[in-house]
Amino acid sequence: MELLLVAVIAVGVVAYVHYNRIVSAYNRVQRAWSDVLTYQRQRIKVLDMLEPQVAGFQAYESQLLEKIVGLRSAIGSLPSAADGGALKSVDQGAKALRGELNLALEAYPELRSVELLSNLMREVAEQEGNVGGAITLFNLNVERFNNTIQLFPGSLINRLALGKPLIVPFSDSEASAGIEYKPNF
Template structure:
């Protein structure tokens, strides 16, 4: 009888520990996703300043203004719940915007003289670097969380109590297509 009580206590403690690990990992994923959203929304502030500047050069590059407006819309529509898939359109929009700015500066050298435009372009690139770092942390937290609900005994604890689903990490299919090496998994 005492042995059963000890086994029950040990199992209860194990379940308690794994329950807390899963909850903690899930909360880290949500916090990391919030960081991604924060950096994406900081880009909106830069875009708000950049938009009227580009509008002034609309004769030179009308598509650039559309890209800025589209990127702002994509950022504001990101879900508050962690979702790496939803981030793909924002990532593509940022790359298109940066490419458009570079093309505009190369095609129209007189734009290079505008110090404000140069500073804003640097700020957009810096914000993109911040987003990249936040995505890396997000994906690490997603991996940790997904492992915690897939590996035994966490999988059992999750199935019986929390019923959390796997979180989709962010992946960039365009970037990975540029690599010759393909892992064999």
């Protein structure tokens, strides 16, 4: 009888510990996603400052302004729930925009606002670094969470008590395409 009571208590403690691990891991993923969104919104602020400057030489590069507005809109429409897949187009758009802005600055060095634009471009690059770091942390937390709900006994606790689905990490297919090495998994 005592042995049965000890076994029940032990199972209860294991279930309690793993339940809390799953909830904690899920909350870390959501926090990491919030950080990604925060950095993306900071990028919007820089784009808001960049937009009037680019409008000044819109005659030279009319499509550039549209791309800045489109990127800002795409960042603003990122979901509040963690979703690495939703970030792909925003990340690709930011990289493309940065390259086009650099080309525009090189093509029209006589513009008065070039120094201001250069400073804003440095800020855009810094924000891209912040977003990249936040995405790295997000993916790390996604991996930990997914492991927590896939490994036993967490998988059992999740199935019986929480029902949390796997979260898709962010991946950059464009960057992956440029790498020769492909892991065999």
